[in-house]
Amino acid sequence: MLKWTKAKLAELGIRPSKKMGQNFTVNPKIIEFFLSEVPSGEVVIEIGAGLGALTAPLSKVSKKVIAIEKDLRLCNYLKSLNLENVEVVCGDALELELDAPVVVGSLPYSISGPLLAKLFTEGRWNKGVFLLQKEVAERLVAEPGTKEYGRLTVLASLCCEARLGPVWGPESFYPKPEVLSRHVILIKKRSVPKEFSEFLACVFSQRNKKARKVLPSCGARWEGEERVRELPPESLWEAWEER
Numbered sequence: 001m002l003k004w005t006k007a008k009l010a011e012l013g014i015r016p017s018k019k020m021g022q023n024f025t026v027n028p029k030i031i032e033f034f035l036s037e038v039p040s041g042e043v044v045i046e047i048g049a050g051l052g053a054l055t056a057p058l059s060k061v062s063k064k065v066i067a068i069e070k071d072l073r074l075c076n077y078l079k080s081l082n083l084e085n086v087e088v089v090c091g092d093a094l095e096l097e098l099d100a101p102v103v104v105g106s107l108p109y110s111i112s113g114p115l116l117a118k119l120f121t122e123g124r125w126n127k128g129v130f131l132l133q134k135e136v137a138e139r140l141v142a143e144p145g146t147k148e149y150g151r152l153t154v155l156a157s158l159c160c161e162a163r164l165g166p167v168w169g170p171e172s173f174y175p176k177p178e179v180l181s182r183h184v185i186l187i188k189k190r191s192v193p194k195e196f197s198e199f200l201a202c203v204f205s206q207r208n209k210k211a212r213k214v215l216p217s218c219g220a221r222w223e224g225e226e227r228v229r230e231l232p233p234e235s236l237w238e239a240w241e242e243r
């Protein structure tokens with residue numbers, strides 16, 4: 001896959017952009033893992049389809065794949081493939097409606113935080129399978145009080161059941177990223193209100209301070225000596241609901 005990826009990029013005259021998080025999958029085991037987690041016969045949205053490494057195999061087991069790609073050069077290439085069951089959408093996934101039973105993607109690192117926050121608060125989807133920077137994936141299942149615990153953890157915990165998958169090293173991608181990657185599988189329980197997400201942004205901007213000082217400045221109340229980073233998801237939700 002590495003040879004093919006390098007040759008295809010050269011043919012298209014594309015130098016991978018760091019800003020766009022363009023680290024293309026060159027390890028077939030990653031594709032296999034995605035396919036093992038995606039229920040077949042469904043409509044699937046793929047975020048950041050790149051050169052179509054996942055799009056093409058996915059389209060063979062899905063009812064339809066909606067492949068979103070922001071880079072016009074890659075998007076036009078994907079369109080030129082005329083893949084059966086694939087609708088290619090050139091655009092920014094952060095600005096599009098993500099309504100399909102299944103959402104997948106090897107997410108560009110630069111937008112994974114806002115994109116996950118968007119998925120937790122909007123879109124009609126039931127299952128998500130994502131490849132993320134390892135630290136971001138682990139943040140989704142972090143325990144209160146740890147340095148990984150934050151807004152994304154609370155949103156993930158209230159929205160979904162989150163499960164970690166395998167870890168992948170830099171050699172699984174071209175060009176090699178400086179970080180490790182990890183799969184995460186999300187099963188949606190409910191959408192979390194956007195206002196609650198904004199409330200969390202407010203409280204976690206002062207994560208090390210006492211909750212009884214911070215929560216009132218974000219429109220809620222708290223009695224107790226805990227620091228913001230120590231409050232479990234349910235307590236933050238209750239404080240917000242009772243505000």
Ligand SMILES: C[S@@+](CC[C@H](N)C(=O)[O-])C[C@H]1O[C@@H](n2cnc3c(N)ncnc32)[C@H](O)[C@@H]1O
Nearest residue numbers: 023024025048049050069070071092093106108
């Ligand atoms: C990590 S690469 C994955 C590419 C391909 N899925 C693969 O596994 O080889 C991320 C892709 O997302 C695209 N991308 C970056 N920002 C985006 C955005 N805001 N919306 C949609 N796609 C985006 C990049 O151009 C790139 O193709």
